[in-house]
Amino acid sequence: MGTLVEEIFSRRAGRQVRAGEILLLDVDYIMSHDNTTPLAIKAFRAIGKPIRDKSKIVLHLDHAYPAPNILAAENHKKIIEFVKEQELPYLFQQGVCHQVMIEEGFITPGAIVIGADSHSNTYGALGAFGAGLGSTEVGVAWVTGKCWFKVPETIRIELRGQTQPGVYAKDVMIHIAGLLGMDGATYRSVEFGGEYIDNLPMHERIIFPNMSTEIGAKCGLIAADAETLRYLAEETPAQGTFETLTPINPRYERVVEIDVSNLSPQVACHPDVDNVKNLEEVAGLEVHEVYIGTCTNARYEDLEVVANMLKGKKVNPLTRVIVTPASARILKKAMQTGIIEILMDAGCTVTGTGCGACIGRHGGILAPGERALTTMNRNFVGRMGSPLSEIYLASPATAAATALTGRISDPREVAELAGG
């Protein structure tokens, strides 16, 4: 009985739990990356106790990878030495941590996974509890196998209708961020559901829990269903039968109903993710870089949308158009199917995988006065480089349309849209 997060926590606790309770629970996996693992190692050493279960620890090198400077290189070296010293089974250098966690089958319905990264909420797309924590807590969880949680209240977002061609899950989520605001869901679980979500394929669902972070949520959840099981079976090595938990007589703090049928493409404008406008209002604004990447929108299907729109065309020669596939697996598939060739022929710069330009370390840093339109999830001032640069967030389709003109452009005006 309860909301989805109460159901997940109840099953783990072995008894009915309610919002407001504080629980100490076993976690299934503990994720951290090159940015956050060094501090976790420091906390681990300070505690001075052994690792409880090595098979729960999953490490990634993705945030500044391959190392763009000596300090990043030192971080990577420190982590690899730790992996050797502790004989840890999982170290990945194959792309953005969250994408790799899902692709490699670590995320399954009902699982409880914590990560030293704020977008660990992403795992909720498969009906798992995923939440971001600090490095110290990761070090603590290595030693204890556990983590404390306050069971959150839930905001239910009920999505109805179908989007128009050229409008994607990203547009819907940006719209939600604008409605709820940057702290609209602080400490809350956000449950996404309704017929719109039911009909969405997994690669589009992922965007909602991923960006639930942007509205302050503790976790973002979508109940597992047939599509979840299909995705797990066809696209991941996850094995077994999974219990698909759903909310049962839930008590929501708030229910927000949205009909997506008439939504325009949405843009989250500088300087805040909740500064959301209909594309029509910002169309024509000059951009200097189009960045297609990150754990939000650099999956195979996103690249496919972009390739279909750019095929046989050229991007604006004065605009940097950078594509950073989210994982090695995605890059490889996009190479095999010819998508990379289409992107390169159109004049895009295709980079290796990882977080790339998302945190302003390398791979597309912005100069003062420059403006980027990107498929990222956040647009904090200075995130991609100079504090005097501007970041606009949009869908891959809007990014592709913008790449062609060098000005924020409407994907509905470019033919050959893929999907919908």
Added chain:
Amino acid sequence: MSKAWTFGENMNTDEIIPGRHNITTDPVELAKKVFCEVKPEFAESVRAGDVVVGGRNFGCGSSREHAPIAIKGSQVQCVIAASFARIFFRNAINIGLPILECPEAAADIREGDDVEVDLSSGAIFNRSTGNRFQAQALPDFVLKIAEVGGIVQFLKTHDIEELTA
């Protein structure tokens, strides 16, 4: 006196300490760059025992602990805010940076006010305006962690199960 340093709403971790300075985890080094873009004079002028005051959603953004570590490194006695972003809240507790959630105090306190704080009771007194406030009390297990200076310290001498016991 304990001087108040005030910051606006949605103060994010990049504004607390820009990502490019997160090349160390040393509190003293990080404290040299804390708030460097939003309040460049802070790092130089802040004195031990001062108080950082923020609006709603203080510490939103990334999960990096560099932000609370940088603030702790500046030796302020606590952060008072109308509300905290959740990962910052957890991180601050875990590293032993005292935080008090009190929207009324956050609205009352102005830059430079002389503020007295009793961390154990959550009482806040703004000497400059004469107004007194009571912050939301922290849950028991949070106090257990805070008392020993952080969760790492706690685990050196306790089992994790004792937190919720």
